[in-house]
Amino acid sequence: xxxxxxxxxxxxxxxxxxxxxxxxxxxxxxxxxxxxxxxxxxxxxxxxxxxxxxxxxxxxxxxxxxxxxxxxxxxxxxxxxxxxxxxxxxxxxxxxxxxxxxxxxxxxxxxxxxxxxxxxxxxxxxxxxxxxxxxxxxxxxxxxxxxxxxxxxxxxxxxxxxxxxxxxxxxxxxxxxxxxxxxxxxxxxxxxxxxxxxxxxxxxxxxxxxxxxxxxxxxxxxxxxxxxxxxxxxxxxxxxxxxxxxxxxxxxxxxxxxxxxxxxxxxxxxxxxxxxxxxxxxxxxxxxx
Amino acid sequence: xxxxxxxxxxxxxxxxxxxxxxxxxxxxxxxxxxxxxxxxxxxxxxxxxxxxxxxxxxxxxxxxxxxxxxxxxxxxxxxxxxxxxxxxxxxxxxxxxxxxxxxxxxxxxxxxxxxxxxxxxxxxxxxxxxxxxxxxxxxxxxxxxxxxxxxxxxxxxxxxxxxxxxxxxxxxxxxxxxxxxxxxxxxxxxxxxxxxxxxxxxxxxxxxxxxxxxxxxxxxxxxxxxxxxxxxxxxxxxxxxxxxxxxxxxxxxxxxxxxxxxxxxxxxxxxxxxxxxxxxxxxxxxxxxxxxxxxxxxxxxxxxxxxxxxxxxxxxxxxxxxxxxxxxxxxxxxxxxxxxxxxxxxxxxxxxxxxxxxxxxxxxxxxxxxxxxxxxxxxxxxxxxxxxxxxxxxxxxxxxxxxxxxxxxxxxxxxxxxxxxxxxxxxxxxxxxxxxxxxxxxx
Numbered sequence: 001x002x003x004x005x006x007x008x009x010x011x012x013x014x015x016x017x018x019x020x021x022x023x024x025x026x027x028x029x030x031x032x033x034x035x036x037x038x039x040x041x042x043x044x045x046x047x048x049x050x051x052x053x054x055x056x057x058x059x060x061x062x063x064x065x066x067x068x069x070x071x072x073x074x075x076x077x078x079x080x081x082x083x084x085x086x087x088x089x090x091x092x093x094x095x096x097x098x099x100x101x102x103x104x105x106x107x108x109x110x111x112x113x114x115x116x117x118x119x120x121x122x123x124x125x126x127x128x129x130x131x132x133x134x135x136x137x138x139x140x141x142x143x144x145x146x147x148x149x150x151x152x153x154x155x156x157x158x159x160x161x162x163x164x165x166x167x168x169x170x171x172x173x174x175x176x177x178x179x180x181x182x183x184x185x186x187x188x189x190x191x192x193x194x195x196x197x198x199x200x201x202x203x204x205x206x207x208x209x210x211x212x213x214x215x216x217x218x219x220x221x222x223x224x225x226x227x228x229x230x231x232x233x234x235x236x237x238x239x240x241x242x243x244x245x246x247x248x249x250x251x252x253x254x255x256x257x258x259x260x261x262x263x264x265x266x267x268x269x270x271x272x273x274x275x276x277x278x279x280x281x282x283x284x285x286x287x288x289x
Numbered sequence: 290x291x292x293x294x295x296x297x298x299x300x301x302x303x304x305x306x307x308x309x310x311x312x313x314x315x316x317x318x319x320x321x322x323x324x325x326x327x328x329x330x331x332x333x334x335x336x337x338x339x340x341x342x343x344x345x346x347x348x349x350x351x352x353x354x355x356x357x358x359x360x361x362x363x364x365x366x367x368x369x370x371x372x373x374x375x376x377x378x379x380x381x382x383x384x385x386x387x388x389x390x391x392x393x394x395x396x397x398x399x400x401x402x403x404x405x406x407x408x409x410x411x412x413x414x415x416x417x418x419x420x421x422x423x424x425x426x427x428x429x430x431x432x433x434x435x436x437x438x439x440x441x442x443x444x445x446x447x448x449x450x451x452x453x454x455x456x457x458x459x460x461x462x463x464x465x466x467x468x469x470x471x472x473x474x475x476x477x478x479x480x481x482x483x484x485x486x487x488x489x490x491x492x493x494x495x496x497x498x499x500x501x502x503x504x505x506x507x508x509x510x511x512x513x514x515x516x517x518x519x520x521x522x523x524x525x526x527x528x529x530x531x532x533x534x535x536x537x538x539x540x541x542x543x544x545x546x547x548x549x550x551x552x553x554x555x556x557x558x559x560x561x562x563x564x565x566x567x568x569x570x571x572x573x574x575x576x577x578x579x580x581x582x583x584x585x586x587x588x589x590x591x592x593x594x595x596x597x598x599x600x601x602x603x604x605x606x607x608x609x610x611x612x613x614x615x616x617x618x619x620x621x622x623x624x625x626x627x628x629x630x631x632x633x634x635x636x637x638x639x640x641x642x643x644x645x646x647x648x649x650x651x652x653x654x655x656x657x658x659x660x661x662x663x664x665x666x667x668x669x670x671x672x673x674x675x676x677x678x679x680x681x682x683x684x685x686x687x688x689x690x691x692x693x694x695x696x697x698x699x700x701x702x703x704x705x706x707x708x709x710x711x712x713x714x715x716x717x718x719x720x721x722x723x724x725x726x727x728x729x730x731x732x
Contacts, residue, residue, distance in 0.1 A: 047572055047575070048575040048576075051546045051549040051550060051553070051573075052549075052550065052553055052575075052576075073345075073364075134377060137377060137381060138380060138381050141381035141382065141383050142381070146381060146383050147383065224366075224370075224374070225374070225377060228336070228338070228363055228365075228378065228383065228385065229336075229363050230363045230364045230365070240366055241340065241364050241365060241366050243366075244340060244366040244367040244368065244370060245340055245341070245342055245367055253572075
């Protein structure tokens with residue numbers, strides 16, 4: 001009798017406790033998703049509907065907004081999107097490459113000054129990149145590079161956080177024995193790095209790539225300071241110029257909202273695509289190890 | 290902004306002095322060298338930072354007529370943002386040739402040595418503008434830092450239909466305005482005549498200009514006086530604070546979805562705004578087309594005829610420009626040539642600063658005000674009565690403090706707090722100028 005009631009008691013208890021975290025998670029999900037739902041719904045409203053109809057009642061102006069946005073200044077919106085893709089794509093790729101080399105070297109080789117270098121990079125993790133935007137601008141304009149594509153790429157290439165992450169990842173995932181074995185077989189250091197270490201570090205590198213990609217895609221201050229020519233603007237800065245048109249001009253809210261919706265689509269797409277490689281590599285990595 | 294602001298360089302102080310009429314000699318020390326006389330060989334390429342929509346279409350007209358001077362418009366964010374960006378660009382020597390500048394930002398840019406003195410290229414441009422406007426681009430000196438582009442004289446907009454329905458009178462003085470506000474509240478308990486917006490220091494500045502407030506003044510020796518809490522401004526702050534405390538004027542900020550809704554639904558019966566209001570109403574209150582009417586701003590003394598301004602901008606030439614003369618030529622053409630003015634009105638939808646641009650040949654009654662055929666004739670008469678504004682080198686500080694201090698005061702709905710908010714604005718602005726290295730006293 002007693003054990004029976006006890007088990008019954010514990011099961012209900014277990015069920016009840018499971019509700020709390022679920023509820024918290026649902027609330028958290030709502031908290032994150034409602035703004036996105038708002039953007040999705042608001043993008044369908046035309047100018048007169050935007051502020052007058054119920055918040056989550058979809059309007060009938062999405063395609064009008066889309067064609068207005070495309071027509072705005074001869075389609076400069078798509079140019080901004082392409083710029084963003086270029087800055088974020090190439091910047092993240094280069095950054096992942098630099099992080100791979102730097103992190104691997106710091107994690108797998110012991111050399112004089114290694115800790116000093118690593119500590120400087122750690123300190124770099126603590127400095128927010130926003131603080132660096134103005135000094136970077138002044139330095140790059142001394143080199144005559146301000147307001148160029150290079151001015152946006154160069155500061156994005158070195159990511160202290162990426163180097164840090166790859167160092168930790170390399171130390172954990174590339175066994176020293178394996179490197180020794182490769183050396184015995186006569187492989188050069190470059191070959192060990194490119195053929196053995198990089199594939200083993202791939203999940204870590206993809207993480208660095210994603211972080212950098214999202215970081216550059218969403219970056220506002222660096223392009224704001226660095227770029228003067230609106231043909232080179234990324235999407236963040238471009239949409240901002242639509243909002244701030246001076247007191248006497250109504251802000252182009254409908255265009256900005258539609259633009260924001262379109263601007264997050266590539267990010268969502270990227271996550272969906274890369275997620276597959278992510279888990280795949282994690283698994284294959286663990287099997288090999 | 291704060292990064293630049295903290296630097297008290299010799300140049301800042303010198304350039305500050307340059308704003309006071311010592312320009313000729315001192316501006317040269319400021320690091321700018323007049324490299325050319327515009328007679329350089331080959332076509333000149335100019336860049337123009339502007340935030341106004343469709344400005345590139347106006348520049349295209351110029352480019353077609355002047356193949357030797359090509360102007361490229363680069364669209365930037367407006368207002369305060371363009372100022373901080375310009376100061377940073379100037380530090381690196383990358384400022385564009387031509388710049389759109391709000392009137393209140395001119396002293397800031399001049400004291401940071403961003404704007405060149407273009408007196409020698411301007412010719413008789415002065416005669417084309419109202420005196421009050423011209424004073425804003427010369428900063429009261431012999432120098433000329435920009436050509437006025439658009440003006441924003443303050444006016445009183447009201448819902449003609451609702452005023453008629455509730456038997457409200459259009460106020461001619463501020464005393465009548467208060468009475469109308471009370472009557473409106475009585476007639477429609479859930480509505481307000483209008484709101485006091487702590488988000489819009491520009492409007493408050495305009496209202497205090499009308500009352501005769503002089504926030505910044507400078508004497509020929511280069512000494513600034515900050516008088517934000519002068520008697521005139523105090524009168525304005527207490528007036529609005531009193532009405533907010535009484536509950537007959539709303540305390541919510543403008544330019545929010547809620548405010549749009551209030552205008553559209555008619556729970557705000559009026560709006561103290563500038564000549565550009567029709568453009569805002571089109572998108573904020575689309576259902577009220579043809580129901581508004583514009584009247585002169587209420588006066589402090591009956592029989593007087595003064596207004597302030599809200600917004601408006603000018604075209605300046607930067608000290609980094611290697612083609613100052615060509616740039617000044619374009620700036621003058623843009624803001625005084627009849628064809629350019631017509632294009633500015635049509636494409637950019639501004640209210641031109643040039644007197645002949647206000648005459649009504651180029652301006653057609655806004656569609657939203659089709660019931661008021663003489664809209665721009667009346668506007669022109671009001672514009673002529675605009676009081677001169679007195680801007681200083683740290684308008685940003687004053688504006689930010691306004692938003693903080695008056696935000697709290699209007700939330701609390703206490704008239705006394707409006708008073709202390711003004712005192713805060715004064716002391717913060719004064720303190721900031723002192724810290725920047727200006728010679729400054731309090732009024």
